[in-house]
Amino acid sequence: MKGREAALTVAALAIGGIAGYMFGGGMHAREYALTAARPPASEPVRVRAAAAAMVDAEEFNEFAGTVQSRRVVQVSPQVMGRVREITVAAGDRVRAGQTLVVLDDQELQARVKQAEESVRAADAAAKAAEAGVEAARAAVRLAELELERQKATYAAGATPKAALDQAETALRTAAAALESANEQAKAAVRNRDAAVQNLDASRVMLSYTKIRAPMDGVAVDKYAEVGDIAVPGRPLLTIQSDIELRFEAPVSEACARRISVGMPAIVRVDAAGKSWDAVVQEIVPAMDPNSRSFLVRTNLPEPAGLKPGMFGRLRFACAPGRTLAIPSGAVIRRGQIELAFVASGGAARLRIIRTGRTIADRVEILSGLAAGEEVVLDPPANLRDGDPISVQTGGGGGKPPAEGTEE
DSSP, rough: OHHHHHHHHHHHHHHHHHHHHHHHSSSGGOOTTTTTSSOOOSSOEEEEEOOOEEOOEEEEEEEEEEEEEEEEEEEEESHHHHHHEEOTTTOOOOOTEEEEEEEOHHHHHHHHHHHHHHHHHHHHHHHHHHHHHHHHHHHHHHHHHHHHHHHHHHHHHSSOHHHHHHHHHHHHHHHHHHHHHHHHHHHHHHHHHHHHHHHHHHHHHHHHEEOOOSEEEEEEEEEEOTTEOOOSSSSEEEEOSSSEEEEEEEEHHHHHTTTTTEEEEEEEEETTTTEEEEEEEOOOOSBBBTTEEEEEEOSOOOOTTOOOTTTEEEEEEEEEEEEEEEGGGOOOEEETTEEEEEEETEEEEEEEEHHHHHEEEEEEEEEEOOTEEEESOOOOOTTTTBEEEESBBBHHHHHOOOOTTTO
16 A cells, blocks of 8 residues: 555656646756656666757748739730720730730721821822922923023024023023922922821821730739720739749848848748748838838749749748757657756756757757756667766767857
């Protein structure tokens, strides 16, 4: 009967020790004797040990964000007209140059025809003016020949002075007519050029009735239906690239001050079940006054399988720091309890600890150990609290790592 009471007392003390750790907050000074009733081993157990030491550990922060397309284009008409046809729906893939929307073009077709008629008339007028120039040139040549003949006969005394004067007057008149014909021809050419330009402009306006995709992408929004009046500047569709992607996240004011363009980051997209190494590419300098945050954009090196609008998280080191850590091989997990053997006075003492982040091959110690205390690495399965131990030298045991380094 007394033996049973003793066993119950030991169990109560063990449970009380755990409760005291969980609720008393003093676990760094407690040692957890899981096998208090078992006598310690007689022969020392050979073990390796390493010291708990302060290491560099950057403070990482996560911010929720969204996958966004680098290129988003709102397709708007350049001329007013009634929508006659929409060839795509939201979600359809489009190719650059593909016709997306067709507007009614009857009025512009009429303008083109009228411009074509104007060009033909102006061209005919220009040709007639050129013919007039040629006729005026011929008249000048005849007047010049007649003047030369009159000069010769007048010199021989066969022609009166009046005939010579008349020939000179005829030449001046022909020259004036040629000058006038040249001016008319130039005006006709200008009119023809203006008519051609008007025709080109009318044809360009007509081409605007067929609205084409500016790039490869996906139609994500449609704002018009057949029969609606399309107005310049009012979007009909939104096209976005699903290949050129980036990640955007609002970052707190305090953390945004510590990051810079080119800084490494990690993007995690839960829907894709993947993480990507990324680089901060843009920090929008304008702060959102409501959330007190700055918009940070990173690249997505391998966007396969991602879609704009997917939720994700942006993670990067917001600030450097230092923390206490031990090699991960020294941590023992039994259920929800984390333990470590401490080499103390030639014996292994089981200690309740609480761990935090994983830092390379080490584990952060939140409580239960102090800097400089040696912990047993990869403790044997038969090692018990209070067993005598012999710490092997070399192999990373015994000496703590250099200050500020990770083992």
